[in-house]
Amino acid sequence: MACDSRNKLVYVLLVFFALALLGSALPVDAQDAAREPAYRAFPVLGSRLAVWAVAQLHLNFAAFILGCPIFAVIIEIIGWRTRDQRYDWLAHEFVKLTFAAFSTTAMLGALLLFLFVGYYPRFWAYLTSIFFPTYWVYALLFFGETFIVYLWYYGWEWLSGSRKWIHVSLGVLANLVGTAILVVANSWVTFMISPGGIDESGRLVSLWKAINNYTWMPINVHRLIANIVFGGTIAAAYAAFRFLSAETQEERARYDWMGYVGNFVAVSAFIVLPFAGYWLGREIYAFNQTMGITMMGGFMSWLWIVQAILIGILFLGSNYYLWLGMERIPGSERYRKFVPPMLLILTIGFMIWATPRTMVITFDEARAMGGTHHPVLGFFGVMSAKNTVVNLMILTTFLSYILYRRANRISTKPWVRTGMGVQWAAFAVAAVIVVFFGVYGYFVDSLTRIGFSVWQVLAVLTCIVIVMAIDIPMFRGARSTGTIRWGTIATRSQYVLILLAVTFTWLMGLMGFARSGIRQHWHVYGVLRDTSVDAVTPALGYAANVITIVTIVFFALVTFIFWLGGLGERGGPKGHAPAPVIAGGSDSSEGATSQARPQGATAPSEASPRIDCAGKAGARKS
Amino acid sequence: MSFLRSRFVQAALILVLSAVILRFGIRPPAPWSVFTLYMAVVFLAVLIFVSSDSDSWRGFIRPIRSTLVDPDQRVLRSALVVVIPLLLGYYAYTQAAAKPQAPAELRAVHPAPPDTIQFRGKQINISGAENPLRKDQASRQKHVAAGAALYIRNCVYCHGDNLDGQGHFARGFNPPPANFQDPGTIAMLQEAYLFWRIAKGGPGLPRESTPWNSVMPSWEDRLTEEQIWQVIMYLYDATGQQPRRWETAH
Numbered sequence: 001m002a003c004d005s006r007n008k009l010v011y012v013l014l015v016f017f018a019l020a021l022l023g024s025a026l027p028v029d030a031q032d033a034a035r036e037p038a039y040r041a042f043p044v045l046g047s048r049l050a051v052w053a054v055a056q057l058h059l060n061f062a063a064f065i066l067g068c069p070i071f072a073v074i075i076e077i078i079g080w081r082t083r084d085q086r087y088d089w090l091a092h093e094f095v096k097l098t099f100a101a102f103s104t105t106a107m108l109g110a111l112l113l114f115l116f117v118g119y120y121p122r123f124w125a126y127l128t129s130i131f132f133p134t135y136w137v138y139a140l141l142f143f144g145e146t147f148i149v150y151l152w153y154y155g156w157e158w159l160s161g162s163r164k165w166i167h168v169s170l171g172v173l174a175n176l177v178g179t180a181i182l183v184v185a186n187s188w189v190t191f192m193i194s195p196g197g198i199d200e201s202g203r204l205v206s207l208w209k210a211i212n213n214y215t216w217m218p219i220n221v222h223r224l225i226a227n228i229v230f231g232g233t234i235a236a237a238y239a240a241f242r243f244l245s246a247e248t249q250e251e252r253a254r255y256d257w258m259g260y261v262g263n264f265v266a267v268s269a270f271i272v273l274p275f276a277g278y279w280l281g282r283e284i285y286a287f288n289q290t291m292g293i294t295m296m297g298g299f300m301s302w303l304w305i306v307q308a309i310l311i312g313i314l315f316l317g318s319n320y321y322l323w324l325g326m327e328r329i330p331g332s333e334r335y336r337k338f339v340p341p342m343l344l345i346l347t348i349g350f351m352i353w354a355t356p357r358t359m360v361i362t363f364d365e366a367r368a369m370g371g372t373h374h375p376v377l378g379f380f381g382v383m384s385a386k387n388t389v390v391n392l393m394i395l396t397t398f399l400s401y402i403l404y405r406r407a408n409r410i411s412t413k414p415w416v417r418t419g420m421g422v423q424w425a426a427f428a429v430a431a432v433i434v435v436f437f438g439v440y441g442y443f444v445d446s447l448t449r450i451g452f453s454v455w456q457v458l459a460v461l462t463c464i465v466i467v468m469a470i471d472i473p474m475f476r477g478a479r480s481t482g483t484i485r486w487g488t489i490a491t492r493s494q495y496v497l498i499l500l501a502v503t504f505t506w507l508m509g510l511m512g513f514a515r516s517g518i519r520q521h522w523h524v525y526g527v528l529r530d531t532s533v534d535a536v537t538p539a540l541g542y543a544a545n546v547i548t549i550v551t552i553v554f555f556a557l558v559t560f561i562f563w564l565g566g567l568g569e570r571g572g573p574k575g576h577a578p579a580p581v582i583a584g585g586s587d588s589s590e591g592a593t594s595q596a597r598p599q600g601a602t603a604p605s606e607a608s609p610r611i612d613c614a615g616k617a618g619a620r621k622s
Numbered sequence: 623m624s625f626l627r628s629r630f631v632q633a634a635l636i637l638v639l640s641a642v643i644l645r646f647g648i649r650p651p652a653p654w655s656v657f658t659l660y661m662a663v664v665f666l667a668v669l670i671f672v673s674s675d676s677d678s679w680r681g682f683i684r685p686i687r688s689t690l691v692d693p694d695q696r697v698l699r700s701a702l703v704v705v706i707p708l709l710l711g712y713y714a715y716t717q718a719a720a721k722p723q724a725p726a727e728l729r730a731v732h733p734a735p736p737d738t739i740q741f742r743g744k745q746i747n748i749s750g751a752e753n754p755l756r757k758d759q760a761s762r763q764k765h766v767a768a769g770a771a772l773y774i775r776n777c778v779y780c781h782g783d784n785l786d787g788q789g790h791f792a793r794g795f796n797p798p799p800a801n802f803q804d805p806g807t808i809a810m811l812q813e814a815y816l817f818w819r820i821a822k823g824g825p826g827l828p829r830e831s832t833p834w835n836s837v838m839p840s841w842e843d844r845l846t847e848e849q850i851w852q853v854i855m856y857l858y859d860a861t862g863q864q865p866r867r868w869e870t871a872h
Contacts, residue, residue, distance in 0.1 A: 289749055289812070289868070290734045297732035297810075312663065316670060323674040339674055347667040351660050357806060360655035362726045363796045368650045371787050371798045373806055377652055382806050445864035446810055490676060526737075 038122040039532045047119040048534035049546065052516075054115060056509055056550045057557070058108035060230075063223070063508065064558075065105050066178045067231025068098045069149070071265045073171035080164050090258060092156055094235055095171075099153045100565035102146070104557065120532075123523045130197075130204050131188055134211070138184045141177055148174045182227075183220050187211040190219050192524050193515065194287040202527045214287040218280035219515075225273050230504055232266030237501035238562055240494035243487075253487030259497050260325060266500070267318045267401070271394050271464075274311075275457050278387075282450065284518070291525065295518045302540055303514050305356050308386075310507045312350035315393050317500045319346060322400045324493040330482025332407035338399070345396045349389035357381030379442070387453045388438030391460050395430060398464055402471060409478035419474045423467045430463035505554060509547035517543070629681035633668045640664045655726060724796070732811065733828050735818045741842055750868055751814035755851045762855070769856025772849055776841070785861055795837050802861050809863040816854045816865075820845070 042050040072094035079087025116124045128135070152170040159167035190213050195202075197209030204210060239259035246252040285292030294300060323339050326332035358372050358381070359365075366372060379385060402423075413419065437452040444452075519525045521535040529535075538546075625631050644652060644660050652660070672682040689695050689702070737749040755765045773781075780799040782789040787801035802808050808816060818826070824836030841850065858865055 288737075289815075290737060293732050293815075294734035298734040301732075313666075316666065320670050320674060323670075327675055336675065340671065343667055343671055343674075347663060350663050350667075354659055354663065355656065359653045360726045361653045363723050365651075365653045365726075366796060366798060367793065369653070370650070371801050371804070373801065373804055374652065374656075375650065376648060377656060378804065378806060382810075442805055446866040490679075492673065 036121055038120075040119045040121070041533075042115070042119055046534060047115070047532065051112070051115050051119065052546060053550050053553075054108060054112045056512055056547070057554055058105065058112050059512060060505060060508065060550075060554045061101050061105035061108055061557075062182075063227045063230045064234050065098045065101050066182055067227030067229070068094050068235060069152075069171065069175050069178060069231075070228050071232065072098065073168065073175055075261070076171055077168055080168055086257075090261060091171075093258060094231075095149075095153050095156075096565060097235060097238060097562065099149065100561045101558070102149060104561055106142075106146075120523075123528060126202070126524065126528050127188060127191075130191065130207070130210050133207060134184055134187065138181065141181045141184065145174060145177045145181060148177060179224065182223060183216075186219050186223065187213075187216055189515075190215040192522075193284070193291075193519060195524050195527050198527065202524070214283050215280060218276065218283045222273070222276040222280050225269050225276050226508065228269040229266045229273060230508065232262045232264075232269065233497075233501040233504045234262075234558065236260075236262030236266060236497045238262075240497035241559075241562075243494050244491065249487055256328075256486045256489055259494065263318065263321055263497060263500070264401075266504075267397065270314065270318070271397065272461075274390055274394075278453060288525070291518050294520065295514060299537070300514055300517060300540075301358070302356070303510065305354060306540070306544070307507065307510060308350075308354040310503055310510070311390075312346075312353060313503050314500060314507075315397060316346055316350065317496050317503070319343075319397055319400045321493050321496045321500075322404045324490050324496070326404055326407050327490065328485040328488045329404075329407040330485075331410075331480075332404075335403040335407060338403055342396050342400060346393055349393040349396075352380045352389045353386050353393075355380035355385075382442075383453075384438050384441035384449060387441075387456055388434055391434040391456045392431060394460055395427060395434070395463065398467070399427065402467060405471065406475055406478075408481045408484060409475050410481060411474045411478045413474050416474060419470045423470055426463045426466040430459040433459035502551065502555065505551050506547055509550055510543075513543045513547065628685065629672050629678050630683075630685045633672050633682060636668050636671070637661075637664065653726075732815075733834070735815050736828070739818055739822065739826075741821055741847060744847075746817070746847070748814045748818050751812075751817070752868075753813040753817075753851050753854060753865070755848070755855060765852045765855050766859045768849070769852035769854070770860070772845065772853045773856050773860075776844070777853070780837075785857065797835060799838075802857050802863070805863070808857055808861065809866070811866055812868060813851075813854050813858075813865045816857070817850055820850050820853065 039047060041047060045053075072091045075087050075094065076091035079085065079089075079091060148170055152167070152174050155167060155170065159170070187210070191210055194214035195210070196213035197204060197206040197211070199205050236259045239255040239262055243252055243255040243259060246255060281292070281296065284295060296304065319342065326335065355377055357378065359374060359377075361369070361372065369375065373381070411419075434456045437456050441449040441452050517537045520537050521530045522528065523530050626635075641661060644657055644664075651657075671678075673679040689698055735748050738745050738747050740746075755761070758765075773785075774783075778789055779791050780789040780795070781787055781802065782792065782799075785802040786804075787799045789799060792799050800807050819838070821840070821842040823838040823840035824834060825840050827834045827836060845853070854865075857863075
C-alpha cells in the first residue's frame with residue numbers, strides 16, 4: 001500500500017510539474033507569438049507576388065475542376081436517359097480532364113496556405129480568429145469531394161447499366177459538394193472585401209454575418225457561372241488541341257464535336273455572366289461608395305476598358321466559331337446573308353463598349369473637345385450605352401446560335417410561318433426595349449438608370465425563353481438538308497477555341513486583380529491594414545504582366561497535365577468504353593459532299609451527330 | 623465594277639471608309655487613342671468578315687498570294703518592298719518624334735473619396751452623408767439663391783456662366799474645369815462627393831492616379847460648411863441634374 005501511495009504521489013507530482021511547466025510555458029509562447037513578425041519576405045519575388053501568382057493559379061485550376069463536372073454530369077444524364085453512348089463518352093472525357101487537374105488544384109491550395117501562414121502570419125491569424133470553424137467544414141467537404149470524384153471517375157464501368165442512376169447521383173453529389181467548397185472559400189475572400197459580423201475592434205460577433213457579408217452571395221453566383229464558362233472554354237481548347245493533332249478523320253470528328261459542345265456550354269453560361277457581374281458591382285457600391293468609385297471611376301477605371309476589349313474578343317470569337325461551324329452543315333448557305341449584319345452589330349457594340357469615359361488625350365485634343373469628355377463619344381462612356389450594347393451583343397450571339405441550330409433543318413410544322421414571325425417579333429421587341437431604356441437612361445438620375453438595367457436584362461432573357469420555347473417544337477421532326485460533317489470545320493476555328501480559353505483565363509486574372517486591388521492598402525477592408533512593404537496597389541501595366549505570366553504558366557501546366565492524362569490512352573486497353581465514331585468522321589467519307597439525306601428524312605440535331613461505338617457497328621456513312 | 627466583288631478589295635474599302643468616317647465624320651475629332659482603338663476593332667471585324675467562310679477566305683488571299691509568288695507581279699512586289707517599310711518608318715517617326723506639347727495622359731474618371739474628412743477641425747462623414755439643407759424645403763429657394771451668388775463670385779471664372787466648364791480662365795488649364803452640364807459629371811455623384819471636392823480641391827486629391835494637375839482651390843478656408851452645401855444645391859438646380867442617391871441594396 002505504501003508503495004502504491006508513493007507511486008500515486010509521484011504521478012501527482014509529475015502531473016503537477018507538467019501543468020506548472022505548461023502554465024509557465026504558455027506565457028512564453030504568447031510572448032513568442034507577440035514577437036512573431038507580421039510579415040516575412042519571400043525570396044527574390046516578394047511575398048505579395050508569390051501569393052498573387054499561386055492564388056491565381058489555384059483559382060484557375062479550382063474554377064476548372066468545379067465548372068467542368070457541372071456540365072459533365074448534365075451530359076451524362078442526357079446520355080443515360082437517351083441511351084446514347086456518345087454522350088456517356090463525352091461526359092467521361094470531361095471528367096477525365098477534371099480528374100487530371102484535381103491533385104494539382106489541391107497542391108496549389110496547400111502551397112497557398114503555406115504562403116499565407118509563413119509570409120502573412122498576422123493576417124492569417126486574424127482570418128483564423130474569424131473563420132476557424134469553417135476550416136473544418138472546408139476540410140470535410142474537400143475529403144468528401146475527393147472521394148466522390150474518385151468514385152465517380154473510377155466507377156464509370158462498374159456503375160453502368162442498371163446501376164447507372166447511382167453513378168449519375170455521384171456526379172450530382174460531386175457538384176453539390178464542389179459548390180459547397182466554393183461558397184465556403186468565397187466567404188473568406190469576400191470578408192476581406194466587405195467585412196461583416198465584427199465589432200469596432202474587429203472581433204467576431206456573428207460568424208454567420210461574417211460569412212453572409214455584402215459580396216458573398218453575388219460572388220457565389222458570379223463564380224459559379226464563370227466556372228462553367230471557364231470549364232467549357234478549357235475543355236473546348238483541349239478538344240481543339242486534340243483536333244489539330246489528330247491523325248485520323250474519326251478522331252478529328254470526335255474532337256470537333258467535343259469542341260463544339262465545350263464552346264456551346266461556355267457561350268450559354270457566358271450570356272448570363274455580365275448580369276451576375278453587374279449585381280456584384282452594385283453590392284460593392286452599396287457596401288462602400290469609396291470602394292465602388294475606386295473600382296469603376298477611380299484608378300481602376302481603365303481596367304474596365306481592357307475588360308471590354310477582352311469580352312468583345314470573346315463575343316466576336318464565339319460568333320466567328322459558330323459561323324465557321326455552319327460550313328460543315330449542308331443547307332446553312334441560306335443563312336450566310338445574316339453574317340454581315342450580325343458582325344456589324346457586334347463590331348459597333350464592341351466599339352461602344354470599349355469607348356472610355358475619360359480619354360487619353362493630348363492638350364490640343366482636350367482643347368478641341370472643350371474638356372476631358374468628348375461631347376459625342378462621351379455618351380458612349382457611361383453605363384447606359386454600355387449596358388445597351390452588351391445586351392444587343394448577347395441577343396446577336398443568341399441569334400447566331402439559333403441560325404446554327406436550324407442550319408440543316410427545315411421545319412415541317414404547319415404553323416412555321418407564325419412561329420418564326422413570333423420569334424422575330426420577340427427579337428425586335430427585346431431590342432427595342434433594350435435601346436429604349438438605354439436612351440431613356442440619359443434623362444433620369446443615376447439610381448433610376450441603374451434600375452433600368454434590370455428591365456433590359458429581363459427583356460433579353462424573356463426573348464431567349466420565348467424563342468427557344470417555339471424553336472424546340474418547331475424543329476422537332478424537321479426535314480433534313482444533310483448531316484453535319486463533323487471534323488471538316490476549318491482549322492482556324494480550332495485556334496479560335498484556344499484563343500477563347502486564353503482570353504477567358506486572362507480575363508479571370510484581370511478581374512481577380514480588380515477584386516483584390518479595390519481593397520487598396522487593406523488586408524481586410526477598413527479592419528486590418530496592410531503594413532507590409534507591398535502595401536501599394538500595382539499599376540495596371542504591372543498587373544497585366546503578372547497576369548500574362550500566370551496565364552502562360554497555367555496553360556503550360558494544363559498542357560502537361562492533359563498530356564499526362566492522355567498517356568493512359570497510348571498502346572493499352574482503355575479504361576472506358578471505346579471512343580465513338582461520329583458521322584462525317586470516317587476517313588472514307590472525307591470530302592464527302594454527297595451526304596444530303598433523302599427528302600423527308602429526320603435530321604440529327606447539331607448537338608446529336610450520328611454516332612456509333614467503334615466496337616459495335618463501325619463507322620456509318622450518311 | 624467587277625473588281626468590287628473581290629473580297630480583298632471589299633476588305634480594303636471597308637477599312638479605308640471606316641478610317642475616313644471615324645477620322646472626319648466625328649466632330650470634334652475623336653482623340654487619336656480612341657481612333658486607333660476603333661480601327662483595331664474594325665480591322666479585327668474585317669478579318670472575321672473575309673474569313674468566316676472558305677470561299678470568301680480563298681477570294682481574300684488569292685490576290686495576296688498572287689502578289690507574293692506570281693512572276694508577272696514582280697514590279698508590284700518590288701514596289702511594295704520599298705513602300706511598306708517606308709510607311710512603317712514614317713509612322714514610327716511620327717510616334718517617336720518630339721512634339722511641342724505634353725504627351726497624352728491617362729486620367730482616372732473620378733478619384734475615390736475618403737469616408738470622412740476634417741473640415742475646419744470638425745469631422746464630416748462623406749460616406750452616406752446627405753445635403754443637410756435639403757431637409758428644409760421652405761428655405762430651398764433661399765439656399766439656391768445664396769449658392770448662385772457664391773458661384774458667381776467664386777466659381778464662374780473657371781466653370782463658366784453656363785456651368786459648362788467654359789469660363790474665362792478655362793483655356794489656360796489642363797485638364798480643363800469640370801463641365802457640370804455633362805450628364806457624366808455631377809449627375810453621377812452624391813452631393814457629399816461634391817462637398818469633399820469643393821472643400822479640399824486639388825490639394826486634397828488622393829495619391830492614387832497622381833499627378834492630378836488640378837487647379838481647383840481648396841475652399842474650406844474661404845467658404846463655410848453651409849455655403850458649400852448652398853453652392854452644391856445651386857449646381858444641381860441650375861443644370862437640372864439630380865444628385866445621385868445612396869444605394870441601399872443587400
